[in-house]
Amino acid sequence: MISRELINYSLRNIKQRKTRSAFTIISILVGITTIFIFVSFGMGLFNYIEEMSSASSANKVLIQPKGFGGGMDGAFAFSEDEVRVVESTSGVYSATGVYLKNAEIEKSGVKKYVSILGYDPKKPLMSDVFTLNVYTGRELQPGDRGVVLGYNYLLPNKIFSKPYELNDNIILNGRKVKVIGFYASVGNAPDDSQIYVTNDFMEELYSNSSLSYNWIIAKVDTKNIDRVVKDIEKNLRKERGQDQGKEDFFVQSFDDMIESYSTALDIVIWFIVLIALISVFVSAINTANTMITSVLERVKEIGVMKSIGAKDSEIFAIFLFESSFLGFIAGVLGVIFGVALSFLGGKIIESVGYGFLQPAFPAWLFIACIVFATLTGAISGALPSRSASKVNPVDALRYE
Amino acid sequence: MKKEIDSDKAFIRLNNVAKYYEMGESVVKAVDGVSIDIKRGDFVAVMGPSGSGKSTAMNLVGSLDMPTKGHIFLDGEDISSLNESELAQVRGKNIGFIFQQFNLIPTLTVFENVVLPMALQGVPQYEREEKAEKILRRLDLLDRREHYPNQISGGQQQRVAIARALANDPEVILADEPTGNLDTKTGLKVMDFLTELNKEGRTIVFVTHSPELAKKYAHTIYWLKDGKIERVTKERKK
Numbered sequence: 001m002i003s004r005e006l007i008n009y010s011l012r013n014i015k016q017r018k019t020r021s022a023f024t025i026i027s028i029l030v031g032i033t034t035i036f037i038f039v040s041f042g043m044g045l046f047n048y049i050e051e052m053s054s055a056s057s058a059n060k061v062l063i064q065p066k067g068f069g070g071g072m073d074g075a076f077a078f079s080e081d082e083v084r085v086v087e088s089t090s091g092v093y094s095a096t097g098v099y100l101k102n103a104e105i106e107k108s109g110v111k112k113y114v115s116i117l118g119y120d121p122k123k124p125l126m127s128d129v130f131t132l133n134v135y136t137g138r139e140l141q142p143g144d145r146g147v148v149l150g151y152n153y154l155l156p157n158k159i160f161s162k163p164y165e166l167n168d169n170i171i172l173n174g175r176k177v178k179v180i181g182f183y184a185s186v187g188n189a190p191d192d193s194q195i196y197v198t199n200d201f202m203e204e205l206y207s208n209s210s211l212s213y214n215w216i217i218a219k220v221d222t223k224n225i226d227r228v229v230k231d232i233e234k235n236l237r238k239e240r241g242q243d244q245g246k247e248d249f250f251v252q253s254f255d256d257m258i259e260s261y262s263t264a265l266d267i268v269i270w271f272i273v274l275i276a277l278i279s280v281f282v283s284a285i286n287t288a289n290t291m292i293t294s295v296l297e298r299v300k301e302i303g304v305m306k307s308i309g310a311k312d313s314e315i316f317a318i319f320l321f322e323s324s325f326l327g328f329i330a331g332v333l334g335v336i337f338g339v340a341l342s343f344l345g346g347k348i349i350e351s352v353g354y355g356f357l358q359p360a361f362p363a364w365l366f367i368a369c370i371v372f373a374t375l376t377g378a379i380s381g382a383l384p385s386r387s388a389s390k391v392n393p394v395d396a397l398r399y400e
Numbered sequence: 401m402k403k404e405i406d407s408d409k410a411f412i413r414l415n416n417v418a419k420y421y422e423m424g425e426s427v428v429k430a431v432d433g434v435s436i437d438i439k440r441g442d443f444v445a446v447m448g449p450s451g452s453g454k455s456t457a458m459n460l461v462g463s464l465d466m467p468t469k470g471h472i473f474l475d476g477e478d479i480s481s482l483n484e485s486e487l488a489q490v491r492g493k494n495i496g497f498i499f500q501q502f503n504l505i506p507t508l509t510v511f512e513n514v515v516l517p518m519a520l521q522g523v524p525q526y527e528r529e530e531k532a533e534k535i536l537r538r539l540d541l542l543d544r545r546e547h548y549p550n551q552i553s554g555g556q557q558q559r560v561a562i563a564r565a566l567a568n569d570p571e572v573i574l575a576d577e578p579t580g581n582l583d584t585k586t587g588l589k590v591m592d593f594l595t596e597l598n599k600e601g602r603t604i605v606f607v608t609h610s611p612e613l614a615k616k617y618a619h620t621i622y623w624l625k626d627g628k629i630e631r632v633t634k635e636r637k638k
Contacts, residue, residue, distance in 0.1 A: 003519045003520075003522075004525070005512065005515055005516050005519035005520075006519065008508075008512065009505065009507065009508060009512075009516070012507035012508065013507055016507050300503070301505055301506075303503075304499075304503045304504075304505065305505075305516075305520075306464070306488060306491075307462070307464055307491060307497045307503075308491070308492060308497065308516060308517040308520065308567075309488055309489065309491050309492020309493070309517055309520040309521060309568070310488060310492075310520050311484070311485045311488040311489070311520075312484050312485060312488070313485065314488075314520065393464045393465075394459050394464050394465045397464070397499070397503070
């Protein structure tokens with residue numbers, strides 16, 4: 001056990017070498033802060049995904065074109081018959097086609113292009129999948145010839161400088177359309193900037209062009225979801241006359257989506273944490289270096305301590321305590337900076353429209369970061385502390 | 401631990417002790433076959449020119465160094481076979497060191513310097529603080545208790561070193577040129593204080609190169625030359 005006096009002696013030495021101690025702390029702190037920030041955002045994202053997977057979207061299957069563009073290039077289409085094919089697959093409760101187009105909107109002479117999404121309000125699978133909740137106004141109903149807007153339309157300087165209000169008219173493809181509702185923020189800019197209309201109204205808006213579905217959303221039996229996904233694939237392949245493996249579409253359950261999303265996320269987060277670990281490793285070497293210098297500077301003091309009865313183990317404890325304490329302080333400060341920066345980062349990300357990407361602050365993260373930093377200090381101090389404890393008192397007393 | 405059977409008289413006994421250092425190819429015989437018997441309560445001076453081995457002998461007596469050959473007995477116990485941790489215990493409990501350079505811990509206050517040896521021996525908090533205060537009062541240093549070593553004079557520093565040496569109430573005080581860094585007047589005061597400690601029954605061993613000092617204060621003088629004892633003289637004291 002290290003006594004109060006020895007702790008006091010260690011702390012005085014840290015204080016005595018203020019600048020060096022500060023640099024050592026900073027070098028560990030940078031790595032710890034980085035780890036904290038990325039794990040905190042990673043945890044936030046995992047929580048979000050968890051929420052999504054437990055939400056009403058879990059029993060939905062999304063059928064989309066392969067490749068980029070989400071089927072908005074016009075070359076890809078699902079027909080009403082194909083929606084029926086999906087719906088008649090065993091294990092599918094209902095299915096609906098979703099239109100996705102680009103739309104031109106105009107306000108005070110300024111034109112913008114946004115995406116417009118048309119769905120069947122009788123089958124509100126769409127709002128389930130994207131966890132859309134009405135913020136103000138109401139949902140679309142069959143026969144509606146108005147629009148429900150994403151959350152960003154309510155904010156100034158987002159879509160246009162002036163926001164829209166309920167019952168305003170929006171100029172959509174050159175035509176005045178009434179705003180009947182707003183969805184609450186989903187937390188990502190593309191979805192929050194979307195315009196939603198009924199399928200019928202979409203067909204009316206795009207009556208000049210050939211309109212077909214870009215996505216099919218189906219509500220399925222979750223117990224046999226893998227089989228259902230395969231069956232949908234098979235039936236749709238047959239309907240579209242495509243060979244296995246050559247489909248131009250893919251069927252994805254939400255579980256799949258979440259899984260692939262989390263895997264990608266895992267890789268990114270651990271990659272960044274790995275880089276942060278390298279920085280911690282470098283700081284550990286720096287700490288070891290500081291401790292070696294500290295031992296060399298105090299060789300004579302070590303000799304004196306030994307002459308007045310300090311055991312090797314006590315000398316070891318003094319130096320180990322010093323390096324661990326530096327690590328501990330770096331851990332505490334690293335966590336404080338980590339919280340501050342994550343919080344700030346979360347606010348910035350939210351302000352640019354990605355509110356779903358928010359940091360989480362679980363208690364274990366605080367403890368783990370502080371423990372890890374302390375251990376980093378302890379491990380890097382172990383070798384110098386050992387060499388300090390092995391100093392020969394006679395040589396040490398002669399040392400100048 | 402080996403017990404020396406016929407060590408009743410000798411409190412500290414060096415039995416044919418040698419300390420050799422390897423310096424490259426050659427071997428330096430710092431102490432070469434020295435036998436010393438120091439009785440309890442003796443006041444001993446170790447004299448000799450530079451390089452005579454007096455400091456090495458002192459370090460061996462103080463268990464700071466291990467002999468290459470021979471045995472060292474402290475109060476009948478062979479300390480030359482102890483491990484590092486046991487030696488530290490022996491030093492902490494039985495021996496108080498005073499150095500020429502004072503060797504106080506610069507980051508600790510006067511009071512903390514005196515408390516430290518007791519902390520290392522596990523003396524309870526209350527007891528060690530009370531005792532440190534008592535010793536500092538005796539050495540007229542109580543008003544300097546919160547000062548750091550660099551804030552007090554050399555003479556005061558040496559008094560703090562004496563206070564520290566007394567912390568664990570050791571039977572032996574080993575002083576390596578204790579007056580070497582002090583002016584004559586302050587040096588004599590330090591020696592007077594060592595005399596006082598000797599009168600209390602403590603065994604004092606000091607290294608000096610000043611024959612006057614040795615003759616004035618010591619009861620027994622060991623004259624070293626080239627690592628060997630040249631002669632031993634006894635001084636009659638009043």
